[in-house]
Every structure is written in structure tokens, then in C-alpha cells.
Amino acid sequence: MKILYDSVMPYAEAFFGHIGICEPFELGKISSEALANADVLLTRSTTKVDASLLECGNNLKFVGTATAGINHFDTAALDDKNITWTSAAGCNARAVAEYVLAALLYLAEQDGFLLKNKQIAIVGVGAVGKQVADIATALGMQVVLYDPPRAAIDANFSSSIFEEVLQADIISLHAPLTHNGQYPTKHMFNSDVLNSMQSSQYIVSASRGELIDTQALLDMNDDCPQLVMDCWENEPYISTDLMSRCRLATAHIAGHSLEGKARGTSILYDKLCAFLGVEKQHSLAEFLPQMDHSHELTACTQSFAHQNLNQTSLSSLVKCFYDIENDDSFFRQHMAKSESITPIRKNYPIRREFDAVDISVDDAADKLTLSSLGFSVS
């Protein structure tokens, strides 16, 4: 059994080694010829899996992406070749929700407002959107949920209307990129929609850049909403003009916590074992490094122990785990001398999720809030 996997998938060799011969390929770079005698292909979002890539893949039985998004898979082409395909749905939902929290705290600090006085609309209430909604609720924000496709199949969910979304102070996008069907998302935020918004409103783009019409944003000049952009149209070659208008700009790394990426590998491992009828020999807990007392992150969180929880102290705590300003400034520096966002994504430093370190907290109510925000508290 030959398994080809993207070299940026953490622990892939350790997971899949007992199933077959594992061969890494460089981030997103795989040719059809290389698939000639492969049985399994494991990608991330940068490999476009279409009829032309699959042409030589006549032995392929299983193709998986270690990501939540599947818009880089031509599923009809995979079905045509009778290849079982899958994704790692939900693997990095926590990481994206933590990114959104870091962005909200940054904007609140910079613009001098309290999040609990703001309304947030969440477009797409799946794995990511649900976690963002939980965080926003824990912060005391007013939450508008928009997901008509989910409302159509989930009797326990009711969706707001799009007009309500457009009234919210902050709009956070967590729907997949789709081109067809009743609710396509491509350019959901087109020129008409964007022009109906106020320049004081915020949009957080952390699903796929194509949900927003970049040119329409550029045409708005100073009237455009306040932007937090993690995902861009035409990645990896993004609009640097748009970047310069963003309040926060990052390199499609919202989901790039170590846990998020490693869960992607682990979910595909579980699915491949089930597909092949092979007994699992590994689980993620074996590989994720534990934090010890000397770790910088542990030391940083210790200073929180006896503080009261408020927006300022929460902001400091979140920065111990994830300082979004660092990602923003590093990205801008990188884009000043590069055309592509790929190198920065490939070499993204290790980022741990909020529950990687146990935080001791005295106050019972603060404990509850912090645990609703995803921290591990004792």
C-alpha cells in the first residue's frame, strides 16, 4: 500500500507508517504522474484534486484532505473514478474560533468598545460558527445566527434573515465556498451588499476569500467596512491593495494551531483505518507535546491566576496563547517582499490552543466564563 501525504501534515508518518509505505510531497506540489502507483492520497487545502490530477491515479482508492474545507476537491471527478474521498470536518474549528476571539479583543481594545455591547452575526453555523457563537455568548455579546441550509435540515435550528446579518456590528464568515445550489456563497458579499453596509461595521473573513468580492471592496475606497482578513481571493497571490486596507491581515492561518493541524491528520487516520478495515494503533494524545512548568506559555498564563476577569485581563490572557498582532505584522512584512502567501503559511510557528495549559482561577464565575471560552481552568 502506497500512501502519499502532504509534508506539512503533522505526525503523518507516525500515524500511517504501519498501514503502508508513506511518501511525503512538498506542500501542495503533487503531479498526476506521481499518483501512478499510489493507493492513498492525503492532502491539505493547497492541492487541487481534479480530473487532470487524477488522470494517472488509476490505483487510487482513498483521497482525504486534512482540512475542513473541501472546495479544492472536484468531488464529481473523484466519484467518476470510484475513489472514496473524505475531509477532516471540524478538525480546526477550535483554532478558528480562538482566532476570531483574538481579533475581536484586538478591535475592542483599539477602538475602545466593550464586546458585551456589540452584536455579532455568524454566517454559517457549523463546526466553526457554533464555537464562535459559544464564545460570543460567553462574552455577553448579542448573537445573530445565519445558516439557511442548516435550518432546512435541522428542525432544532432556526436561521435569521440576511437583512439582520447586515445590521450587526460585526459579521463573522464561516460558510464554505460554494458556487451552486440554493445558497451559493461565492461573492455572497458583492458590491450591492457591501454598499448597503456602514464603514463602522466589521467583517471577519476566515472561511474562504471568495465569499467577498475583492474588487467591490477595493472600489469602495474609504467607505468599506473594517476588515479582518485571514482568507483571500486568489490565494496564494492575494491583493496587497486590499491587505493595506485591512485592520488585521493574516495568511490563512486561522486554523493553524498545532492541535488543529494534528487533528486533521488524526481524523484521516481514523477514517482510513475504518475504510481499510485495519485496526488503529495510534491516537493523537500520543503525539501532542504536553506543556511543562518551564514552558513560556505556562509561565505567561500563571500571571493571570489571581486577577479578576474583565475584557482587559482576558485580552492579556488570550495574547499568551495567540497574539494576532504578531501574525498581522509578520504577514505585512512578508508581503512587502513576496508575491505569495505560501512561504509564510509553510513556516508558521507552533501555536497551541487555549486548553493546552491548565490555568488556576480563584473566582467561581470567572472559572465558568473562561471554561466557556475554551480554557482549561482549575
Ligand SMILES: NC(=O)C1=CN([C@@H]2O[C@H](COP(=O)(O)OP(=O)(O)OC[C@H]3O[C@@H](n4cnc5c(N)ncnc54)[C@H](O)[C@@H]3O)[C@@H](O)[C@H]2O)C=CC1
Ligand atoms: N481560515 C481557516 O484556516 C479555516 C477556514 N475554514 C473554512 O470555514 C468553512 C466552515 O468550516 P466548518 O464550520 O468546519 O464547516 P461546516 O461544514 O461544519 O459548517 C459550515 C456551515 O455553513 C453553512 N452554510 C453553507 N452555505 C451557507 C450560506 N449560503 N449561508 C449561510 N450558511 C451556509 C452550512 O449549512 C454549515 O452549517 C470551511 O468550509 C472552510 O472553508 C475552516 C477551517 C479553517
Ligand SMILES: O=C(O)C(=O)[C@H](O)COP(=O)(O)O
Ligand atoms: O481547514 C480548512 O479548510 C482550512 O482552511 C485550513 O485551516 C487551512 O488549510 P491549509 O491551506 O493549511 O491546508
